[in-house]
Amino acid sequence: MMTSLYGILGVLLALVTSGHSLSCTQCTSTSTSCTGSSVTCSSGNQCGVIYTTTTTGISATASYTMSCLSLNDCSLSGSLTTNGGRIKSAASCCNTTDNCTPTLPSLPGDSTVSNGVTCRSCASASSTWCYTSDTIQCTGNESMCLLQSTQLSGSQSLATAIRGCSTQSFCNFGSQSYSVDGLSTSIKFVCTSGSTGLRKGFYLPAVICLFFLKLLI
Structure with a gap:
């Protein structure tokens, strides 16, 4: 799961x-x-x-x-x-022509160097909230503590939450929602500042794709 x-x-x-x-x-x-x-x-x-x-x-x-x-x-x-x-x-x-194909993006590299930030770490497959005493030491550019929550309603229902270390770029997503094919989706990305020490996360909204719903079956 x-x-x-x-x-x-x-x-x-x-x-x-x-x-x-x-x-x-x-x-x-x-x-x-x-x-x-x-x-x-x-x-x-x-x-x-x-x-x-x-x-x-x-x-x-x-x-x-x-x-x-x-x-x-x-x-x-x-x-x-x-x-x-x-x-x-x-x-x-x-944007060179209609239906042009962009080059494959380069993913961020891995880092094992601690940046001094500690975040809560948890995941829920049944709720838009999770909280635990478990923590994770952040590394590299992941200097923010993020809680990402997803709520799907309509022809199917789903609620998920994940908390951990994140780069600032994910925090910038903020709250988003949309509806398609009878499904309404709301996603939230909320971060705390990335200063050193333990950070307590908050809510953040976002969006979902049915493509991976089959993974829950």
């Missing part, structure tokens, strides 16, 4: 960002390419790819999502680590 939860979060991170009159391919896969229908983007958006990997123990999954992205989202690169696993995500964009 925890592996499924982290897989879902990986896809969430790929869809938190949303998508000129440029037309772009919209699709999702577990490889490094995909095909899908063409959609018309909002003004100022570009064709983007968000590539995400999720590692839990010896298990690793990936998600590759093409869609319309805002210019700010094209520079996404970040990671989230808990005692149960790690998620890395990065984006790239193009």
Whole structure:
């Protein structure tokens, strides 16, 4: 169940960002390419790819999502680590032609160097809240304590929460929501400051993709 939860979060991170009159391919896969229908983007958006990997123990999954992205989202690169696993995500964009294919984004590197920040670490597959005395020592650029919560309602129901060390880029997602195919989704990303010492996390909203719901079955 925890592996499924982290897989879902990986896809969430790929869809938190949303998508000129440029037309772009919209699709999702577990490889490094995909095909899908063409959609018309909002003004100022570009064709983007968000590539995400999720590692839990010896298990690793990936998600590759093409869609319309805002210019700010094209520079996404970040990671989230808990005692149960790690998620890395990065984006790239193009606007040369309609339905152009961006280059595969480069994911953040690994670091074992402590940055002095300690965060709570927990995960829930049945609630938008989790809290525990368990902590994790943050490393590298993951200098923020984050709680990410997801609420899905409609034809299916789902509530998840994950708390751990995060880069600032994930904290910048804030609160997002959308509805598609009879499903309403709300995702929240909330962080505390990354100064040294134990940080207590708060709520943060976000978005979900049905692509990984099968992992919960």
